[in-house]
Amino acid sequence: MLFAILCNDKTDHLQLRMDTRPTHVEFLNGLGDKLKFAGPFLDGNNKPNGSLVVIEAESQADAEKIAASDPYAVAGLFESVTIRPWNWVFNNPSAA
Template sequence: MARFFAVFATDQPGMREVRDRVRATHRTYLRSAAQHGVYVRLGGPTLDPQGDAMNGTLLVVEADDIDAVMQFVGNDPYVKEGLFSRVEVRPWDWSLGNPERRA
């Protein structure tokens, strides 16, 4: 049975050039998620406190298990290029704002 997972990734300092250079490839990879048994439900970059600069990534994905998510994340071009200092995947209960569930 599929469940949701939240993916939190934090950029390493000084990696803006890497993020900019790899962004199109990263986005193409995310659009291919279904081929890997993972479905991206929402996502985007996190921003610094001023809202000016990207400093990480947040994704909510749906998959059968955390292993599928870990494998998918591990093959993300951002991860392969060493953009992130930390990546955390957690099971997530999408209780508010889930378009498939009424509050």
């Protein structure tokens, strides 16, 4: 099952995001086929201020474990994290 992980950064934490980014990227790359896509949300100045990560996981609990292991989460970057089951209907490359 797919899960969308929606993360909002804490205010004024851009430097923490930038400092942690290399380990975050390494973590995402390490997810292999579990990672479907990911990228930052942007503020009005085109600076990252959150994340959208879509993963495949066996359950909500497994998705929560993966999200909690993200170096951004471990570093305390996020103000909030929402994890929701998601159905990729349109432009899903695996459905082609």
